[in-house]
Amino acid sequence: MLGRFDYQRPSTLPEAVRLLAESDGPAAILAGGTDLLVDIRGRRHDPRILVDIKRIDALRRLDVDSGGALTIGAAVPLNEIIERASIRRTFPGLVQAAESIATCQLRNRATAVGNLCNASPAADMAPILLALGADLMAWSARGERTIPLSSLFVGVKKTSLAPGEIATELRIPAPKPGLRSGFLKQQRLRGHDLAVVSAAGTYAPSTGVLRLAVGSCAPTPLLLEPIEVGRSSKAVVEEKAVRAVQAAMWPISDTRASADYRRAVLPVLVKRLVADLLVEGGAP
Amino acid sequence: MPSGLTLLEFLRERLYLTGTKEGCGIGECGACTVLLDGKPVTACLVLAVEADGCSVETVEGEATDGQLSVLQRVFVETGAVQCGFCTPGMIMSARGLLRRNQNPSDDEIVEAMAGNLCRCTGYEAILEAVRLAAVAVVARPKAEPLTRETGSEDSRFLRGAESTRKDGRR
Numbered sequence: 151m152l153g154r155f156d157y158q159r160p161s162t163l164p165e166a167v168r169l170l171a172e173s174d175g176p177a178a179i180l181a182g183g184t185d186l187l188v189d190i191r192g193r194r195h196d197p198r199i200l201v202d203i204k205r206i207d208a209l210r211r212l213d214v215d216s217g218g219a220l221t222i223g224a225a226v227p228l229n230e231i232i233e234r235a236s237i238r239r240t241f242p243g244l245v246q247a248a249e250s251i252a253t254c255q256l257r258n259r260a261t262a263v264g265n266l267c268n269a270s271p272a273a274d275m276a277p278i279l280l281a282l283g284a285d286l287m288a289w290s291a292r293g294e295r296t297i298p299l300s301s302l303f304v305g306v307k308k309t310s311l312a313p314g315e316i317a318t319e320l321r322i323p324a325p326k327p328g329l330r331s332g333f334l335k336q337q338r339l340r341g342h343d344l345a346v347v348s349a350a351g352t353y354a355p356s357t358g359v360l361r362l363a364v365g366s367c368a369p370t371p372l373l374l375e376p377i378e379v380g381r382s383s384k385a386v387v388e389e390k391a392v393r394a395v396q397a398a399m400w401p402i403s404d405t406r407a408s409a410d411y412r413r414a415v416l417p418v419l420v421k422r423l424v425a426d427l428l429v430e431g432g433a434p
Numbered sequence: 435m436p437s438g439l440t441l442l443e444f445l446r447e448r449l450y451l452t453g454t455k456e457g458c459g460i461g462e463c464g465a466c467t468v469l470l471d472g473k474p475v476t477a478c479l480v481l482a483v484e485a486d487g488c489s490v491e492t493v494e495g496e497a498t499d500g501q502l503s504v505l506q507r508v509f510v511e512t513g514a515v516q517c518g519f520c521t522p523g524m525i526m527s528a529r530g531l532l533r534r535n536q537n538p539s540d541d542e543i544v545e546a547m548a549g550n551l552c553r554c555t556g557y558e559a560i561l562e563a564v565r566l567a568a569v570a571v572v573a574r575p576k577a578e579p580l581t582r583e584t585g586s587e588d589s590r591f592l593r594g595a596e597s598t599r600k601d602g603r604r
Contacts, residue, residue: 157437157483180484187440187479188460200437202484229473253549254527256461258473259480340548342462 153190159202163209163289163316166201170314171291173199179316180204181224182259184252185268209318214240218324224263224317229254231262241322243331243350247278250335253342263317266302269309269370270344276303276371277350277363278333284322290315303370326354330427334419335365338406346407347416349395353379353427360427362391362420367399367412374398384428391424392417437483442466444482445492453493453522457551464550467523467530468492474530474549493522496529505529505567514563516554524550528564532571540565 160166170177175198178186189195203209209225228248231237238245251274265275279299286297302309335348348365360377374394379387401412445451457465459478466477469491496503515521531546543564
């Protein structure tokens with residue numbers, strides 16, 4: 151037994167919002183459960199009610215609209231994103247990030263939205279979604295609101311979602327023509343470890359703008375100021391990117407790595423990522 | 435049913451299907467891998483109530499009429515089983531892989547099996563078993579179970595399983 155709690159499986163969003171609002175103790179939203187159930191088992195979390203959102207059809211959307219914008223519902227497991235060929239073609243960095251998470255078994259449960267809502271500084275989906283300019287949609291009794299991803303993370307495991315608010319879907323804007331994207335992660339052990347540091351980026355040759363975001367090097371994932379590539383050489387752009395990352399990062403030492411190691415290795419990762427993005431033919 | 439009961443506990447303690455093992459209990463080791471609606475998941479991180487209305491397949495579903503499945507058979511033949519504790523989970527991950535991909539590359543096999551830890555074998559025999567099972571599944575799409583008699587001491591028998599049968603040799 152993981153714990154004592156009530157379990158509800160609503161089939162509509164209003165019903166889910168009502169269940170959360172009427173709960174007479176701490177309530178938790180259950181999507182893949184790969185973080186939540188581990189926390190409950192470890193007694194780090196003791197909710198009175200779990201509201202399972204996986205049977206809400208509206209949250210199972212995974213589609214690209216006619217303009218090319220991508221919607222990822224809160225109940226969509228990572229493997230569904232990975233297996234969608236059109237997403238791999240258009241947003242390779244997104245698929246690379248999803249593939250880097252845990253194991254096949256967990257990717258059949260874990261969701262991209264859940265990864266963000268858990269708000270770990272090491273959340274693997276965060277840097278690439280920040281770089282892609284994604285918005286998170288949220289639903290509550292007061293209606294729907296749009297949260298730009300850059301304002302979702304407010305601290306370690308803390309988001310700007312209000313109590314009772316349900317994150318419903320991610321909206322990723324249509325890619326600029328020829329958009330390249332990539333994700334790189336430094337870890338000690340494939341699959342069974344969180345990122346020591348991570349970096350994601352997008353580059354659209356048509357606009358000349360490079361967007362970078364990094365993880366595991368501050369209390370929250372960080373989106374850096376866009377870099378205008380213009381006619382600069384690769385070396386100059388790499389140097390700009392490294393300086394931007396060094397100015398933004400303030401890592402800690404923990405069981406995975408020292409702060410010094412993180413300061414040393416992230417610039418290497420960022421240089422590699424930038425070099426890959428600037429090369430014709432795309433992503434790493 | 436109590437909401438806090440995991441699918442793993444439900445299988446083992448309520449249905450007495452003890453083939454599925456508990457290792458770490460936090461989704462790291464893969465010993466409790468089952469197929470939920472055809473996809474590998476760790477049963478320790480699924481509530482039994484979440485599985486309501488889903489299909490659940492465990493290692494007990496592999497053998498038919500007392501005969502091991504081809505997949506189980508190659509695990510035995512290749513020495514992919516030592517203490518055996520991780521094996522049910524390994525079998526279910528491999529089953530999930532072969533169901534979505536009948537001709538997996540080595541990389542795809544490694545990726546599919548990466549969520550299953552084994553402390554005895556060093557993995558080489560396990561990967562070889564899955565490779566051989568893939569060959570056997572392609573050769574015999576109906577996955578007719580091998581009998582004790584059609585097997586041999588040499589794991590390579592599976593590559594020629596079909597021709598061996600046509601030859602009428604046992």
